[in-house]
Amino acid sequence: MDKKQxxxxxxxxxxxxxxxxxxxxxxASRNVLQSLIEHQGFMxxxxxxxxxxxxxxxxxxxxxxxxxxxxxxxxxxRTLRCExxxxxxxxxxxxxxxxxVGIDIKRPTYYDYLAIGKAFVMGQxxxxxxx
Numbered sequence: 001m002d003k004k005q006x007x008x009x010x011x012x013x014x015x016x017x018x019x020x021x022x023x024x025x026x027x028a029s030r031n032v033l034q035s036l037i038e039h040q041g042f043m044x045x046x047x048x049x050x051x052x053x054x055x056x057x058x059x060x061x062x063x064x065x066x067x068x069x070x071x072x073x074x075x076x077x078r079t080l081r082c083e084x085x086x087x088x089x090x091x092x093x094x095x096x097x098x099x100x101v102g103i104d105i106k107r108p109t110y111y112d113y114l115a116i117g118k119a120f121v122m123g124q125x126x127x128x129x130x131x
Contacts, residue, residue: 001122001125001126001129002122006118006121006125008025009057009060009061009121009125010061010080010084010118010121011084011087012056012057012058012061013057013058013062013065014058014084014087015058015085016058016059016062017058017062017085018084018085019085023063027087056076060125061125062125063092064121064124064125065077065080065081065117065121067124068080068117068120068121068124071122073116073117075103075105075113076104076113076114076116076117076120077117078098078101079103079105079110079113079114079117080113080114080117080118081122082094082097082098083130089105091110094105094110095107095110098110
């Protein structure tokens, strides 16, 4: 996998998982309060919602990003989400959003984490393609 293919996959992932697609057409995002109201204060068991896996390119990238967080690379994973989910936002806004979730970094560190995140995702996707 080369850098162009990786970039295309990351853009597909952001389009699929980045939000903003359904909020303005009557399908608001679901939250815990909404679930509590629907179930009259009782949260049903069963481990929560499990979507149907259809293995889109976005699903493969999402599983790689979740694996990155599971291995302890939380800052690169959050930086990757910030970069692609807020694609048109200026860098200062991206850094501000990261500070809100407890990741206080400067511009050079942002790009370092972004490179780490991309390398991890490329490795995971290459490993899946080889299997």
